[in-house]
């Protein structure tokens with residue numbers, strides 16, 4: 001993708017004034033602000049209508065720029081070397097003298113950090129002398145945005161500027177791992193757990209207890225397209241949209257598919273845009289056929305399950 005330096009400059013200017021801009025990442029679009037500025041971070045929560053107890057992920061260019069804010073261990077470095085920049089978010093201990101706004105962390109002493117791979121956002125980060133707090137660029141509890149038009153659809157003029165970077169190549173949020181002591185997955189995401197286990201050479205637990213939520217991405221209701229979703233459906237009727245993992249032999253107007261041949265990467269990339277497309281067609285509900293529960297299919301099923309709690 002060709003990088004438009006004029007657009008990056010525009011985003012840079014607004015961010016330097018503690019304004020918020022939407023940024024492209026390979027997972028989903030983010031609603032970004034200066035992570036050292038209380039003012040910028042307050043705007044993010046306000047625009048997203050995000051509960052204050054749901055802390056933000058902070059985006060860094062690399063682990064050199066992270067050093068002044070967080071301490072990290074060997075497990076972090078092992079995963080960083082292999083997967084960063086990429087779709088993995090680490091929960092780390094905040095350093096006492098860090099300048100990260102208390103609004104970002106809801107006064108916790110831990111910080112969620114990520115190193116985005118998208119070339120436009122990396123170029124922007126290189127030009128800034130602060131990291132970017134950026135939750136997904138969608139109203140709280142709704143479907144994430146995977147293109148600049150999605151962000152504009154959701155927020156209109158409330159977001160001062162949307163930096164365009166095309167369609168997000170992964171299309172699912174990052175995998176969140178608490179790496180401080182015994183590694184623990186807090187949210188399934190765009191990086192498969194088996195790949196992480198291979199590098200750390202150990203089995204990793206998934207923390208999925210909603211009564212002890214430490215990461216609201218775990219909350220039951222989330223990622224909702226705003227209409228009911230039924231899962232594992234074999235038979236449907238023409239009043240509802242029917243969503244399947246691969247293209248069906250029959251092609252009816254209410255049939256939608258996530259990939260041509262059932263490829264899970266392709267399906268992940270198309271998940272949110274297809275849910276948005278269906279919503280625009282004014283169907284009253286969505287029926288989803290069975291999706292294989294392996295690899296990225298696990299993340300797709302996790303999102304659909306939470307979205308179905310509407």
Ligand code: AMP
Pocket residue numbers: 054055056057091105108110111112134135136173176186187214215216217218
């Ligand atoms: P989003 O940016 O909308 O994809 O959501 C970010 C996710 O990161 C949410 O589920 C947060 O709760 C989670 N998160 C952010 N900071 C922390 C933290 N310090 N500890 C645990 N989870 C966190």
Ligand code: MG
Pocket residue numbers: 135136144
């Ligand atoms: Mg989100």
